[in-house]
Amino acid sequence: MSSQSILSFAPGTPAARLNEWLQFFDTNGTTATQQFLGDTPVIIAHGPGVDTQAPAALAAPVAKVAVTGDFRLGRRELRPGGTIVRIGDAAVGDGSLNVFAGPCAVENQQQMLACADIAANYGSVGLRGGAFKPRTSPYSFQGLKWAGLELLAEARQHTGLPILTEVLDPRHVERVAEIADGLQIGARNMQNFELLTEVGRSGRPVVLKRGFGCTVDETLAAAEYVLAQGNDQVILCERGIRTFEHATRFTLDISAVALMKQRSHLPVMVDPSHSVGIPSLVEPVSMAAAAAGADALLIDVHTAPEQALCDGKQALLPTDFGSLMGKLELLAMGLGRKMAGVMRPVLADSER
């Protein structure tokens, strides 16, 4: 009966050549649409003629993948080697282990620069920091907003590291995308489809956090909203799900890390800090995430966790972060992988 397939073509295949395929499908009663997965042209065909022998004159597809359901552009079969997402100099998905670190929320210049220094000195490849903070209560600190973004940009200049920050509102995407190197979609917004579409359109790298009440399948489906805009720079981020176990803040779904790597060509990040909510568990869970195959880790670091305006209780102290980075480096060797960042000699301020 009627079936569905995705055909992918070499980057640069001329539009005219792709149109020949669309015409071919049109003539045999098959619905076909052409899209891009980054620079890869793909044609999604659905109908009785999907598997009809095509004329030899048509451009040969690089891959043809039979699909069922709505998980399409993210399927690993389309890119068995995986997608590399570039955020600044970081290449997430190239096999290396990448750590993004920083405070949960940008609070002020002094705090942001201090945290950025720590992140940079111990070998992070990028900075995290929230300027727009989605808070359960309207009465909680909502972030410094645009002023926070400016501090993040200053931290980028200070350290040379790219910045990753959350965007909450489709009306903000364009402006945030002008400043940030990577856009983060928070767990509460994983199924905010209007927002996903806007970040897809922005073309910026996107870290898509799994909703804490959402399945792996739904996470992959949410990624399709970004991919369907032609933006293939998507990192899937496991950050814990809601379960009956409240000894930790959320339950990190370690199996999902491996499962998403197997099902999708997109790289996978893990956020141990928000998942466990207990500093002493961040190290073992980070180690586990790397061993399960995560491409990147997102870690809360704070110079004075007890004074943090948001989620401070889970942030690592600088020394603990340094210790973790050292252990991750040894672990990476045991895994036959390399740490992406480099530790920097810590300079006195006068030496900069």
Add this chain to the structure above:
Amino acid sequence: MSSQSILSFAPGTPAARLNEWLQFFDTNGTTATQQFLGDTPVIIAHGPGVDTQAPAALAAPVAKVAVTGDFRLGRRELRPGGTIVRIGDAAVGDGSLNVFAGPCAVENQQQMLACADIAANYGSVGLRGGAFKPRTSPYSFQGLKWAGLELLAEARQHTGLPILTEVLDPRHVERVAEIADGLQIGARNMQNFELLTEVGRSGRPVVLKRGFGCTVDETLAAAEYVLAQGNDQVILCERGIRTFEHATRFTLDISAVALMKQRSHLPVMVDPSHSVGIPSLVEPVSMAAAAAGADALLIDVHTAPEQALCDGKQALLPTDFGSLMGKLELLAMGLGRKMAGVMRPVLADSER
């Protein structure tokens, strides 16, 4: 030590009189802000002077409620008698049992009007119908959008019943609010705080669906985003949470219905259809919801469920809906409550 209280005042208390309170608190080192809960002026005071004896000349508060945490304007203590939310002629929260019914999604004129007739004839107080549909996959039917809203408006004119519909995007709120009698925030958007703020500003009645991964406390906190805009027309809607039990689509949290009624003055609605996802369970679960104290039910009805473009498999057939409405009427008597709607004699088209 420092404590926090909410003072509520009689509607119509002059601003000058409220300002006297703000000045009083200011002089004794207490932070105080004035807000409205609908037409009720409230002052939220936080600081050492909260419980200082106030001068007798100040306007006497109707209630003074000590609060901890961020659950403020929704607290039942502020309105022990409860809030009535008016959607068209329906008065949700006045003790009566209100049924809103209709199709999950507006599909076309013929379907919408047929479903609206059924809803109206069997005693619904309002129509439901999705024009903007949040779908897990970008490749699923996303609703008729603005055209769907026009069909809803037509169904309103046809039946005289108010219409309730979902809004997904903060950029759409103003325009949707011009057409719809009530705005629905879907489960996936319960923590889309930008959207909550916009619907709060719209002043329209809001049905706030509990996120399937969210707690009762978080649901109450989300309502605060709407209430904090001065809009007290909020109905909390339980529609099932995610659990390990997959025999039903979600697990309806019946205890939460009673718990939210006890903790908050806001009325509570239950959506059995989306919760169970199995038509034969809609009736017993609707009965249970009413018996647990729900003020309203939201029920999917479809003239041809098997052809529905969205969630058809859970919609009730017209005859089953009629049977349920009859049973709810008897149940309401056993509960000492009344059904809000009236059954209408079904007229042949020629008689209208």
Add this chain to the structure above:
Amino acid sequence: MSSQSILSFAPGTPAARLNEWLQFFDTNGTTATQQFLGDTPVIIAHGPGVDTQAPAALAAPVAKVAVTGDFRLGRRELRPGGTIVRIGDAAVGDGSLNVFAGPCAVENQQQMLACADIAANYGSVGLRGGAFKPRTSPYSFQGLKWAGLELLAEARQHTGLPILTEVLDPRHVERVAEIADGLQIGARNMQNFELLTEVGRSGRPVVLKRGFGCTVDETLAAAEYVLAQGNDQVILCERGIRTFEHATRFTLDISAVALMKQRSHLPVMVDPSHSVGIPSLVEPVSMAAAAAGADALLIDVHTAPEQALCDGKQALLPTDFGSLMGKLELLAMGLGRKMAGVMRPVLADSER
């Protein structure tokens, strides 16, 4: 291909007539075993000849039900009218609403008799009370054990009501069954299959509590362990499942009540007390359970909840229990059902 069916026969069908069926199946390559579901003989046949036309001379089955999977003897199709489980004079499953009440744990003679009086006076059909208590910690009160059973028996004599109590250990079943009218399997033991088999063998009525981490399907499968011993006197008991929501102790799965009634001929009980763990929620949740179709309720009542040795904080005070019983009686009328118990004039001790 090979399929599976259950044939049920009229009670009293002679063994010789059943054997003719077994021989018939044997000769056409079908595996068949004969069992009893209470007094109903059934033959479970599995193989290619299940649907072969049987000789007219064979005893006509009352029903023949095609089955897939391992849910067999509990299927509603085998007894569309449902099974009535008799505990003392109570007939659970006959359409009436039955309340079993008493303390969580038997503590001493005075407490047990006082609670029993309250249960009896307000119309309970049976007494609950734990003598053997399964406790999370070995350092908690483990129940009065055999002495507790004697106090329960005394309460039975005092009130004339049957007693229902938990059994924990397969080595205890025989002796507990000699004393108690009904045996309760606790949630923690729902998949203690050795224990299930022993209570099946005892022939006593069994209340099988759903495990808080177990699905409806697993609950029905657990009941098969009892049914497979020929004991059809099984009541399924919903008592809440573990979910992320901790505002209540467990999450009562109200849909499961209706679902188990639809799938199985066994009656269904609900335990609101242990499910919610909050006295003020026991009433609305009890009402909901009855409205959803529960045949029975199991309610913790205590004369001095704050002094209870086990789970006291969830027990209803006598007056609240009385109020609930009155509301249930009105509700039952709205549902077209009757309350099974009768309220008794409360006599002074001297009048007894």
Add this chain to the structure above:
Amino acid sequence: MSSQSILSFAPGTPAARLNEWLQFFDTNGTTATQQFLGDTPVIIAHGPGVDTQAPAALAAPVAKVAVTGDFRLGRRELRPGGTIVRIGDAAVGDGSLNVFAGPCAVENQQQMLACADIAANYGSVGLRGGAFKPRTSPYSFQGLKWAGLELLAEARQHTGLPILTEVLDPRHVERVAEIADGLQIGARNMQNFELLTEVGRSGRPVVLKRGFGCTVDETLAAAEYVLAQGNDQVILCERGIRTFEHATRFTLDISAVALMKQRSHLPVMVDPSHSVGIPSLVEPVSMAAAAAGADALLIDVHTAPEQALCDGKQALLPTDFGSLMGKLELLAMGLGRKMAGVMRPVLADSER
């Protein structure tokens, strides 16, 4: 106020010396009981005199730990260096990484010996295999029972590796303990307290699997039932919990591995096979478990998974098991740990 402490003493402290402590507490109004944690004498004291300065003549405790709640003998503070559980030559808890492998169920001699060979050849330190199988349905294969135990004993003789097997019924414990080197308590029986007490009494090493609906706190409390019998040879085993995510069979709670290690002195095992239920995920999840600090892994291996009588679909093929063992060895180096087992040259049968 009244408080509670545990005092631990050097192994071999004479009973008379311990009695002096009991008398001392008795005279100052403190309840004290003496127990053993393995060969370590402990006194649990509860009352106002817990912290009274004791006479210098009393035996000096090795440690004194203030406790709240019912988590007592398993607390890490009592043995900061951790407990080593010895099963045959394996020393679980000494810092090394130990793999126990074998089939889910013992099926027949040929299968058991073949699986045992594979386990042994690739460096397992012990054999797993179920003789008594707890099955959701009474109609599923229930294990070979005593005959299965004999086959396990034969596999032990064949390989020299100790055997680990599940016990289900308190009436079986004594006899199973005579044969098996380690007793396993399955997830469904984690709160079968009668069974826990019996395995405690047996003195055998116990692998206590976390119930799939149970919290970390409840798991630690269940271990107390074994410890309270003086048996300190307990391994806690994480094997996945029930969550809404059904892409994997259960959700492995990787944070719990680290958390249990921090809170308790007992070693921790992880069962990736039953947790994920998908062979391709066993490797990454095993790696994650080791990286999170697990002392041991329990892995299903089968020579012909597709023919297994129980849970075959999750078993690793021999070659995949071998590959995993090689990767674990490299990983252990990265973690600064050593693999406990040794790979053996695979001999032809004639060479044995």
